[in-house]
Each structure stands twice: as structure tokens, then as C-alpha cells.
Amino acid sequence: MSNExxxxxxxxxxxxxxxxxxxxxxAGGQALVAGVVAMLLAGVLNAVTLSHFDGVLDFHTxxxxxxxxxxxxxxxxxxxxxxxFLAGGKLLSTSRFRVLDVLGTQALARVPTLIMALTVxxxxxRLANARLAQAAxxxxxxxxxxxxxxxxxxxxxxxxxxxxxxxVVLMMVAWMVVLMYRAFAVSCNVxxxxxxxxxxxxxxxxxxxxxxxxxxxYYATLx
Amino acid sequence: MLNRMLPRNCPSCGAGLEVKRFxxxxxxxxxxxxxxxxxxxxxxxxxxxxxxxxxxxxxxxxGLAQRYGVSYPTVRNRLDxxxxxxxxxxxxxxDTSGGVTNE
Numbered sequence: 001m002s003n004e005x006x007x008x009x010x011x012x013x014x015x016x017x018x019x020x021x022x023x024x025x026x027a028g029g030q031a032l033v034a035g036v037v038a039m040l041l042a043g044v045l046n047a048v049t050l051s052h053f054d055g056v057l058d059f060h061t062x063x064x065x066x067x068x069x070x071x072x073x074x075x076x077x078x079x080x081x082x083x084x085f086l087a088g089g090k091l092l093s094t095s096r097f098r099v100l101d102v103l104g105t106q107a108l109a110r111v112p113t114l115i116m117a118l119t120v121x122x123x124x125x126r127l128a129n130a131r132l133a134q135a136a137x138x139x140x141x142x143x144x145x146x147x148x149x150x151x152x153x154x155x156x157x158x159x160x161x162x163x164x165x166x167x168v169v170l171m172m173v174a175w176m177v178v179l180m181y182r183a184f185a186v187s188c189n190v191x192x193x194x195x196x197x198x199x200x201x202x203x204x205x206x207x208x209x210x211x212x213x214x215x216x217x218y219y220a221t222l223x
Numbered sequence: 224m225l226n227r228m229l230p231r232n233c234p235s236c237g238a239g240l241e242v243k244r245f246x247x248x249x250x251x252x253x254x255x256x257x258x259x260x261x262x263x264x265x266x267x268x269x270x271x272x273x274x275x276x277x278x279x280x281x282x283x284x285x286g287l288a289q290r291y292g293v294s295y296p297t298v299r300n301r302l303d304x305x306x307x308x309x310x311x312x313x314x315x316x317x318d319t320s321g322g323v324t325n326e
Contacts, residue, residue, distance in 0.1 A: 027294035
């Protein structure tokens with residue numbers, strides 16, 4: 001009898017399982033190491049491109065901060081969500097689960113942030129982003145925003161490229177949300193409507209808490 | 224030789240089956256009555272295999288996870304589901320036997 005049959009899974013679903021539920025195969029320390037390495041690499045890339053994970057589900061570019069602020073953002077978002085999912089698991093789960101599995105799977109669930117950080121790395125994208133920021137500032141300072149067309153600052157092809165990057169980033173955010181839910185479900189052994197409802201409530205709470213904490217960090221470093 | 228599996232459910236209506244007759248292989252003496260299958264025998268073959276492997280691993284979920292090539296929480300969740308099923312079967316058995324088991 002095959003291992004997957006014994007574990008109650010159908011054969012031939014391995015690729016989709018690896019993509020959308022890698023926690024079936026990896027959790028605990030292994031997931032923690034892989035996730036933290038990805039998070040730190042994303043932090044290094046963000047320090048170079050002046051990009052920020054300024055919230056659990058946020059990714060923005062342009063704010064100039066010390067390099068270590070970019071390095072801290074990923075871990076802050078991860079720890080906030082892990083703490084909330086631990087509390088949620090205690091509330092909903094009837095299983096005894098390990099803190100290491102919650103931390104590890106939530107770390108691995110943030111691997112898409114590395115791809116997000118990579119999307120803004122190519123020089124043409126960074127240039128287009130800078131021009132777009134310039135256009136936004138000009139529109140803000142102008143008496144009539146319509147007078148300052150964005151195309152005075154950025155070519156249509158560049159704008160399309162930025163649109164493509166935004167699309168990829170949104171896809172990565174969606175993938176990350178799926179991974180975070182699967183991480184919560186596997187590590188705490190929860191499922192069904194209650195688990196999904198609690199997950200989204202915790203995501204909202206996590207977004208607020210992370211925004212406040214990172215806002216305080218930006219305030220402390222930039223003032 | 225064909226490995227014939229113990230039927231657990233009625234092929235017609237799906238309800239659990241009971242043992243009605245035992246027969247001595249040597250002298251063919253038969254004992255008839257109503258005997259409920261033990262709980263472990265009422266589990267699916269893959270669930271029985273899971274329990275046997277858990278015993279082989281001395282109850283180590285980490286060892287079992289390594290053996291299956293899956294994560295620790297995957298094995299633990301499977302065990303929790305199995306525990307719930309065993310509890311339900313035990314409760315069902317108590318209901319049908321009026322609180323007395325004939326094992």
C-alpha cells in the first residue's frame with residue numbers, strides 16, 4: 001500500500017500539494033529555517049530597492065529608511081500573524097499542536113514575499129517606479145491634478161511594465177493568503193467554516209497590529 | 224495467493240457487518256451467535272496499517288512522519304482523525320450492546 005494511500009490522500013496530486021499546501025510535507029524546524037532565510041533575503045532585496053512590507057499583506061516602494069528597518073518588517077509581520085494564529089488555534093482546535101509548527105509553517109507561508117521583492121529588483125522597474133512616484137508628487141502639488149498628466153513623467157510602455165509588476169505582486173499576495181490559511185489549518189488541525197471565519201478575522205487583526213507596530217518603527221527611525 | 228480482505232460493511236446497504244459463525248479449521252465444529260467485530264478490525268485497511276506502523280515506531284509520530292515522508296502535523300492530524308473515529312465506533316458499540324461488550 002502506498003504511503004499516500006495510507007495517509008488518506010489520492011496519488012498524482014503532489015505538485016499542487018507542494019504549491020498550495022507544502023505543509024503536508026514540511027513543517028516544524030525545516031519550514032522555519034526555509035521561511036526565515038526567504039524572509040531575510042527578501043529584507044536584503046527590499047533594503048536595496050527601498051521597498052517595504054509595511055503590513056501583513058502590504059508591499060510598497062519609495063520610503064527611505066535605514067537598511068535594518070527593511071530587514072525587520074518581514075519578521076514583525078510573521079511574528080504578529082504567528083501569535084494570532086497560536087491564540088486562534090488554542091481557541092478553536094481540539095488537538096494538541098506545537099508552537100514550532102505554527103511558527104515554521106507561517107514562516108514558510110511568507111516565501112511569496114521573496115518573489116514580490118524580486119519583481120521590483122530589475123533597474124527598468126526601479127526607474128519606472130521612481131518616475132511614477134515623481135508623477136504622484138507632481139499631481140499632489142499641482143493646483144489642478146489633471147494638468148499634470150502622468151505621461152509627462154513616464155512612458156506608456158513603462159506604465160504597462162509597472163502594471164505587470166503590480167499584477168504579479170497581487171498574485172503573490174493571493175498565493176500567500178492561501179498558504180497562510182493552509183499553514184493555520186495544518187499546524188493547528190482546524191478546518192471548516194469556523195476556521196475560515198476565524199482566519200479572516202485574524203488576518204484583519206494582524207493587518208491592524210502590524211500596521212501600528214511598523215508605523216511606530218518608521219516614526220521612531222524617521223523622526 | 225489472493226489476499227482476501229475482511230468485509231466491514233454490507234455491500235447492499237452500507238451498514239456495519241457482524242460475525243455470525245465461527246468454524247474450526249480442523250474438525251469443522253461451528254459456533255454460531257452474534258459477535259461484533261473488534262473496533263480495530265472495523266477500521267479501513269489503510270487505517271489499520273497506520274496503527275500497525277505507529278506501533279512499529281513505538282508510538283513516535285516523528286518516526287512515522289519520516290517513514291511516510293510527510294510532516295509531523297500531517298501525521299498528528301491523521302492520528303487525531305483516527306482517534307475520533309475509534310471513539311465514535313466505541314460509542315456505537317456501547318449503544319448497540321447496551322453498555323456490555325462481548326469481547
